[in-house]
Amino acid sequence: MWRGIVEEYREFMPVSDDTPIVTLFEGNTPLYKANRLSNAAGVEVWLKYDGLNPTGSFKDRGMAMAVTKAKEEGAEVLICASTGNTSAAAAAYAASAGMKAVVVIPHGKVALGKLAQTIMYGAEIIEIEGNFDEALAIVRQIAESHPIKLVNSVNPYRIEGQKTGAFEVCDALGEAPTHLAIPVGNAGNITAYWKGFNEYRKNRRSGKLPKMIGFEATGAAAIVRGKPIENPETIATAIRIGNPASWEPAVQAAKDSKGKIDHVGDDEILEAYRMIAAEGVFCEPGSAASVAGVLKLAKAGCFANNDRVVCVLTGNGLKDPETAMKHGVSIETKVVAAKEEAVVKAIF
Numbered sequence: 001m002w003r004g005i006v007e008e009y010r011e012f013m014p015v016s017d018d019t020p021i022v023t024l025f026e027g028n029t030p031l032y033k034a035n036r037l038s039n040a041a042g043v044e045v046w047l048k049y050d051g052l053n054p055t056g057s058f059k060d061r062g063m064a065m066a067v068t069k070a071k072e073e074g075a076e077v078l079i080c081a082s083t084g085n086t087s088a089a090a091a092a093y094a095a096s097a098g099m100k101a102v103v104v105i106p107h108g109k110v111a112l113g114k115l116a117q118t119i120m121y122g123a124e125i126i127e128i129e130g131n132f133d134e135a136l137a138i139v140r141q142i143a144e145s146h147p148i149k150l151v152n153s154v155n156p157y158r159i160e161g162q163k164t165g166a167f168e169v170c171d172a173l174g175e176a177p178t179h180l181a182i183p184v185g186n187a188g189n190i191t192a193y194w195k196g197f198n199e200y201r202k203n204r205r206s207g208k209l210p211k212m213i214g215f216e217a218t219g220a221a222a223i224v225r226g227k228p229i230e231n232p233e234t235i236a237t238a239i240r241i242g243n244p245a246s247w248e249p250a251v252q253a254a255k256d257s258k259g260k261i262d263h264v265g266d267d268e269i270l271e272a273y274r275m276i277a278a279e280g281v282f283c284e285p286g287s288a289a290s291v292a293g294v295l296k297l298a299k300a301g302c303f304a305n306n307d308r309v310v311c312v313l314t315g316n317g318l319k320d321p322e323t324a325m326k327h328g329v330s331i332e333t334k335v336v337a338a339k340e341e342a343v344v345k346a347i348f
């Protein structure tokens with residue numbers, strides 16, 4: 001039985017035999033070969049569906065490690081800023097560990113499913129009249145002057161947990177891919193994956209390193225533009241972040257891996273969102289930025305025929321039902337009388 005990322009990858013984790021492991025059995029998510037997307041891109045495309053984690057996003061990997069260490073250090077209250085998934089994961093792992101979670105989120109900008117989760121897990125929810133970047137600045141100050149543990153990805157234990165996504169990709173493929181495509185918001189995850197690939201290769205668990213290709217949303221592409229964006233805007237609310245906290249290590253990961261950080265527009269994200277669903281995988285819009293980016297680079301002839309590209313799908317589509325209802329695939333539903341002939345007529 002899968003024991004969660006800390007136990008399964010213990011030799012790579014900053015824990016001792018006395019560390020109290022907090023887990024919701026996160027990790028061990030599927031890696032799907034996407035045949036139609038591979039044909040569209042002209043290269044082998046795989047989907048690492050991290051939307052199947054306990055709270056439906058990759059954040060569970062980082063939160064398992066961060067909350068485990070918080071518990072070991074005797075913390076009782078956790079705090080984070082969030083565009084929604086970090087707050088859902090912090091609330092869930094805090095509940096599991098018997099701790100209190102305080103989350104600070106941008107009012108009116110968090111997808112419905114994420115808010116519902118955070119409410120159900122019982123976090124203290126503070127909605128600011130501002131954006132994620134302002135929320136992060138506030139919670140960093142609070143954590144410095146109050147007995148409260150910050151669990152955003154500036155907390156190094158979050159990176160330690162999230163690097164396990166790279167381990168699982170290598171374990172599933174038997175080797176690292178040629179490229180790892182990933183959405184970029186606060187830039188913790190691209191940093192974590194690069195760390196994971198390096199540690200796996202150093203420990204001879206893989207033989208090579210992938211090119212890291214990260215994708216920001218065009219309206220929030222601070223790294224691509226080389227300067228923070230004061231009012232980031234994108235339909236992909238998960239990555240509506242204008243001043244990534246892990247800016248530096250993300251740029252270093254792209255440079256050291258001979259990859260890049262690029263941007264994709266909302267239309268490209270929504271098109272990829274629908275194409276991924278046509279493979280039977282429902283991810284949230286922000287996650288689709290990784291596939292949108294691969295399609296963009298494929299069009300520009302950036303891949304060789306024998307390349308193998310893994311796209312990280314970071315969140316479950318159920319997180320954001322409103323965007324699915326507005327921009328999904330079968331948005332024209334038919335309402336008919338509860339009679340067989342009416343249904344037959346509608347079908348045929």
Ligand SMILES: Cc1ncc(COP(=O)(O)O)c(/C=C/C(=O)C(=O)O)c1O
Pocket residue numbers: 057081082083084085086087153183184185186187188189190238239284286287314315
């Ligand atoms: C689905 C999804 N996909 C990609 C990202 C970007 O990852 P990072 O580049 O490591 O930030 C996020 C990030 C969300 C938050 O930052 C938050 O929840 O506060 C996300 O939820």
